[in-house]
Amino acid sequence: MKTNREIALFVLDALKNAGAEDAQCVISTGVADELNVDSGEFSLMRSLFDNKITMKAIKDKKKGVISINSFLEDAILNAARQCVESAEASVEDDAVCISEFTENRGFEAGALTPDRDRFFDRLQEYLEDVKREYPKIILEQVVTDYSSVETFFANTNGAEYSYRHGNYALNTMFSAHDGEKSTSFNYCDVSFDDLDSKILDLGMQRDLYKRSEEQLESASFEGKFCGKAVFAPLCLEDFISMAFDNFVSDMTMIDGTSPWRYSLGTKVASEDLTVSYVPLDPRMVGSERYTGDGYISENYDVIRDGILNSFSLSEYAARKTGLQRAKNTSSCMAVKPGNKSLADIIKGIDRGILVYRFSGGSPAVNGDFSGVAKNSFLIENGRITKPVTETMISGNLAAMLKHVVAISSEVVCDGSNALPWAAFDGITVSGK
Amino acid sequence: MLHDVLHDHIRAVPGHAEVRAQTNTRRAVSIVSGNLVSNVRSESGGVSARAYKNGVWGFSSTADYDEEAVKKVIKSAQDNALFLDSRAGKGKPPLPSLALANYQVERDFVDVPQKIYIDAARQVDAYIAQKYPALASRSVVCRSDSMEKLLKTSEGGFAHSIMPRAYIYVFLSTDTADGETLELFEVLGGGAGYFTDYYADPSVFYDKIDRLYEQLMQKRQGVFPEAGVCDCILDASLAGMLAHEAVGHTVEADLVLGGSVAGRNLGKPVASELITMIDFAHTALGEKAPLPLYVDEEGTVCKDEVLIKDGILTGYMNNRETAVHFGMEPKGNARAHEFSDEPLIRMRNTAILPGKNKLEEMISAIDHGYYFLKTGNGQADTTGEFMFGITFGYEIKNGKIGAAIRDTTIAGVAFEMLKTVDMLSDDMHWDTSGYCGKKQLMPVSMGGPAIKCKMSVGGR
Numbered sequence: 092m093k094t095n096r097e098i099a100l101f102v103l104d105a106l107k108n109a110g111a112e113d114a115q116c117v118i119s120t121g122v123a124d125e126l127n128v129d130s131g132e133f134s135l136m137r138s139l140f141d142n143k144i145t146m147k148a149i150k151d152k153k154k155g156v157i158s159i160n161s162f163l164e165d166a167i168l169n170a171a172r173q174c175v176e177s178a179e180a181s182v183e184d185d186a187v188c189i190s191e192f193t194e195n196r197g198f199e200a201g202a203l204t205p206d207r208d209r210f211f212d213r214l215q216e217y218l219e220d221v222k223r224e225y226p227k228i229i230l231e232q233v234v235t236d237y238s239s240v241e242t243f244f245a246n247t248n249g250a251e252y253s254y255r256h257g258n259y260a261l262n263t264m265f266s267a268h269d270g271e272k273s274t275s276f277n278y279c280d281v282s283f284d285d286l287d288s289k290i291l292d293l294g295m296q297r298d299l300y301k302r303s304e305e306q307l308e309s310a311s312f313e314g315k316f317c318g319k320a321v322f323a324p325l326c327l328e329d330f331i332s333m334a335f336d337n338f339v340s341d342m343t344m345i346d347g348t349s350p351w352r353y354s355l356g357t358k359v360a361s362e363d364l365t366v367s368y369v370p371l372d373p374r375m376v377g378s379e380r381y382t383g384d385g386y387i388s389e390n391y392d393v394i395r396d397g398i399l400n401s402f403s404l405s406e407y408a409a410r411k412t413g414l415q416r417a418k419n420t421s422s423c424m425a426v427k428p429g430n431k432s433l434a435d436i437i438k439g440i441d442r443g444i445l446v447y448r449f450s451g452g453s454p455a456v457n458g459d460f461s462g463v464a465k466n467s468f469l470i471e472n473g474r475i476t477k478p479v480t481e482t483m484i485s486g487n488l489a490a491m492l493k494h495v496v497a498i499s500s501e502v503v504c505d506g507s508n509a510l511p512w513a514a515f516d517g518i519t520v521s522g523k
Numbered sequence: 524m525l526h527d528v529l530h531d532h533i534r535a536v537p538g539h540a541e542v543r544a545q546t547n548t549r550r551a552v553s554i555v556s557g558n559l560v561s562n563v564r565s566e567s568g569g570v571s572a573r574a575y576k577n578g579v580w581g582f583s584s585t586a587d588y589d590e591e592a593v594k595k596v597i598k599s600a601q602d603n604a605l606f607l608d609s610r611a612g613k614g615k616p617p618l619p620s621l622a623l624a625n626y627q628v629e630r631d632f633v634d635v636p637q638k639i640y641i642d643a644a645r646q647v648d649a650y651i652a653q654k655y656p657a658l659a660s661r662s663v664v665c666r667s668d669s670m671e672k673l674l675k676t677s678e679g680g681f682a683h684s685i686m687p688r689a690y691i692y693v694f695l696s697t698d699t700a701d702g703e704t705l706e707l708f709e710v711l712g713g714g715a716g717y718f719t720d721y722y723a724d725p726s727v728f729y730d731k732i733d734r735l736y737e738q739l740m741q742k743r744q745g746v747f748p749e750a751g752v753c754d755c756i757l758d759a760s761l762a763g764m765l766a767h768e769a770v771g772h773t774v775e776a777d778l779v780l781g782g783s784v785a786g787r788n789l790g791k792p793v794a795s796e797l798i799t800m801i802d803f804a805h806t807a808l809g810e811k812a813p814l815p816l817y818v819d820e821e822g823t824v825c826k827d828e829v830l831i832k833d834g835i836l837t838g839y840m841n842n843r844e845t846a847v848h849f850g851m852e853p854k855g856n857a858r859a860h861e862f863s864d865e866p867l868i869r870m871r872n873t874a875i876l877p878g879k880n881k882l883e884e885m886i887s888a889i890d891h892g893y894y895f896l897k898t899g900n901g902q903a904d905t906t907g908e909f910m911f912g913i914t915f916g917y918e919i920k921n922g923k924i925g926a927a928i929r930d931t932t933i934a935g936v937a938f939e940m941l942k943t944v945d946m947l948s949d950d951m952h953w954d955t956s957g958y959c960g961k962k963q964l965m966p967v968s969m970g971g972p973a974i975k976c977k978m979s980v981g982g983r
Contacts, residue, residue: 126607130780133611136603137582139863141569155637158565160586173564173637180638182559182645211610231781231905234962266905268782275904315750346556346660348696348704411558450902452912452932456696456704461932461981463910481908483750483934483981521750523979 095120095243095253098162102146103247105171111148111178113189115246115385119143121238124205126214128233131222137236148174149189153181186410190385192249198380200256201284205237209286210259217261217290224291225300227267227307231276235261235290240377250385258284258377258506261293267303274306275465275480277448279325282376282506294505295324302447306466309478312522319443319496320484320518321436321470324503324510326446328424331366333454334488335421339393339401341408348456350489354399355414361495362397365427368419369509375423376506382420391418394492425509429498433512436497443470444484444520458488464520479522486518524632525568525673525683528590532597533572533675539618539843540574540677542597543820544588545862548632550718551666552640554648564637569862572596575844576604578613584863618843621853624680624818632671632685633717640665640718643725647691647711650729655695655736659704662694667718668966670860672820680822686814688966689718690956691725693732695739705742705929707897707915709735710956715814738897738915741927746918748928748980754892755933755978756885756919759952761898761911762971766800766875767959768901769909769937771969774830774838775856775868776845783905784938785836793836794941800831802840803872804855812872813955813968816855820866825855830873834941842868860963867962875971878947885946885975887922893980894919895933907937932981940976948973 093101095118106114120142127135144167145158155177159170214235221228239257244250260282267274281294291297322330336343338359343349351359369390370378379388384406392400402414409416437445444467451462464484468475496514503510525544533542546568553561570592571584581603583596644665651661669687674680690713696706711728713721757765772778773785780786785793794800801807804825805815816825821843828838839849845868846853857866886894897915911933918925953970 129777130782132613133579133607135580135582135865136607137584137865138599138603139583140585140587141863142586143567154562156561156563158563158567160567160569162586170566177562177564177637177641180636180641181562182641184559186558215611229782231778232962264781266782271787273782273784273906275906275908341560342555342662345558345560346662346696348660348706350704407560450904450908450910452910452914452930453899455930456706459930461930462912463908463932463934465904465908481934481936481979483932483979485750485932485981519750521981523752 095241099243099245102144102167103245105168106146106148106174109171109175111150111175113149113247114147115189116144116146118243119240121240123236123238124207125234125236128230131230146171146174148178149187150175150178152183152185152187153178154187155181186407189246189248190250195251196387197253201258201377203239203255203257206286210237213286213290220289220291225304227269227304228265228300229268230263230265232264244381244385246385252381254380256377258282261290265303267307269307272307274303277303277466280505284376295503302466306478309480311481312469312479315521316442317517317519319440319514319516321443321445321512321514323447323512326449327510327513328508329449334458334492335393335403337454337456337458339403341405344402344404344412345408350457351399357399358397359399360394360397360492363429363495363498364394364397364492365392366394367392367425368421368423369425370419370423372423372425374504374509378423379420389418423507426511428500428502428511430500431497433499433501436499436514437470437475438473440470441472445470445475454488460488461485481523483521484518490517491515525671527673529593529673529675532593533677536574536597536601536677538575540572541822542572542593542675544570544673546671547861549668550640552644554644554663556660557648557652567861570596571862572600573865574600574604575618576608578615579607579611580604581607582865619847620678622824623678624682624822624824626682626684626817628683628685635718643691643722647725651732659696659698664692666690674820674822676822682818684817686966687717688715688955689713689721691722693735695735697739697743699743707735707739707742714955742915745927745929748893748931750981752977752979754889755976756894757974758896759948759950759971759973760954761895762875762974763954763969764898764901764911766873766971767870767969768903770800771870771873772903773905773907773937774840776839776841776849777868778905779839781905784907788836788938791836792834793938794831794834795944796834797878797944797947798831798834798941799876801874802828802830802870803874807872813953814872814966816871819855819857820859821857823853823855828854840868840870842866858965860965864963869965870959870967872968874969877949877951877972880946880948882948882973885948885973886919886924889919890921892919894924909937910934933978935978940978943977944974946975
């Protein structure tokens, strides 16, 4: 069996021999053990063994990309030929490139060997804990796994990076039920690299299950008002991601439709708001160490104290727009916490809504959004008064970021993000 | 084409078990405002096995595909089933036997060279750039995907199938007078088959691009809809999403077991008597279904499942295990996307059947409401609550089409909203270009007629 590095060097040779002037590849091997629970009962155990090669060839300033999952020499040689043929058929573009050599690095992170029996015990304990502490919750589906991955990056400029990591993960989809009454589903994902804690204590599961049980008494409300929306951490991540997709990402910057395309270094949000991508934060599990473009990952701020500090651009988009590439592939979002507790934030709201999940259409290019506030609660006179259903919220993402009311001091870390609750003004809430 | 090295190793496994070799291919070329930003080919393949033991399943997959890999995944799947049975045994009986499947693909895989996709994308992009130079941006995506599967079951079932799809998408955007950017997109033809089946001459789709541009200019002058519940017409191109998202997911038997609203409504009226909804297998309304399926990944021979008949909820979509639980017949809804995916209950060709009305008479029956024509996405809940993002539509005033509208969201509760349906058009539109997401992706098709009903509109 060849090592990932040996396979990578073979791929680069194959690409060069097929006519590539510059080339890069990423070799990946992974193993996963997965346990599934359906409707609260164990249903399936999976063992997965996978390989992947992604190769890029550049010829005459033209690019082709191929991915395959076979390590057989014939398959690699055939893919390398097709990759170069794809490049030859492509369009000349000065922005295509591979990364320059800086230094070669190897990385390791997380739980590199699984404890299968202890993991199973923890999962059994988790199912019993949920059933006992939140009897009205049905775990419609639980997918939990241990996975380990080894990757190797190499390019024809001599850059080489290796990364070996392993971690556990839990994904749940659940709802509350009581006789004929049932709630909307909600979900929760957590990643972790040890089995020291009860699984139920990870992320914000307890709050989500408690809130879902409270939702059993939800009802629609009549009327419409413009007020404040408090977004729970996972919902906050959805909204900021929607905004960043429209305002700082490759596509809208290349096609010139981003409303923030000339806003670098200027104020785009309330000064309370700092949003970063922090894969190197020690709370993140199994996060990236190098980028797909072939650079060692660093943390970076997109918005710092309300000022647009960086776009989230790949190297290609950076060269197309004349801007800087982002320092990672925009994974692991962190929002700087504020100094008020969630309870105090709610006390300060006369009329608003606490939103746990948003089900909406893709926002318009300018950031206009509308959708259903799922698993949500009305806030009236500083108190959470009632769970609501069939309630829609709408607003504009760019305007919303400029109207931050408060950010909570509490932060939820689920292994992939570190996020507080955040309240925004100017959101239209409409009932039936 | 996949060659058969599965042999008969799976026959030695007691009870029900499957082994499946599979290759997925994907080709994609994207041009954004004249820049060829994506030029990608991918192949993903391998072999997997799944074994049933007393109510639990073991599964294993590997990217290798040779006889040793086949033996390895079968043993690993059995070991996993034994482990799970020993730790969480349910003591359930074996799955009932079914009629043995035997299906052989009709047409070989066609691998279209990447240059064909690139040339088509460049031709379409050049047409738009030349004819509509004032656009804020334009994107053209040419793509195809395919799943080839070779399946054998321990009972002796066999199927070798290929499901290829190919599409061109066009996205256009324009700036309004006050600096807002508005976008619309359209799928130019395509469907089950290979890229060259549909796009030998992309210029035949130029009229669709012209129509899209015209709609974008109408949207540029558009108004924001008023929030609230009102009379609406969902165009036939939206009816499929209603069938799939709002109703289809709630009648997937695994979600019924998870507590979906359909669990307490079987045999009860859930819709207007005008509504009949079917998940078609391979033949729909006398023609080949848009994405035909003949045998599923459990080896079940595919048949139609009537979900709603004249407004009454009549059935669920099942796998073999849930069919036993509900006392129903499995109809072949257990589907897996990649070689490394286990079969899940999925929709196939899900449609609301057409009615007897003409679109014009439906519009004339509304004093004040909306005609929604394009959607960006849709989501549903196990409670039956659903939402669609609307990207294009018109006001209806005094029975006539009015101004175009800006982006909005519509929402409702499926089994309440369906009871408000009072007219269905006599035509039918299928959409095959999307994926359904449910742990795994899955190509699905969805269809229906124009529907007149009451819906909640998001407004601004």
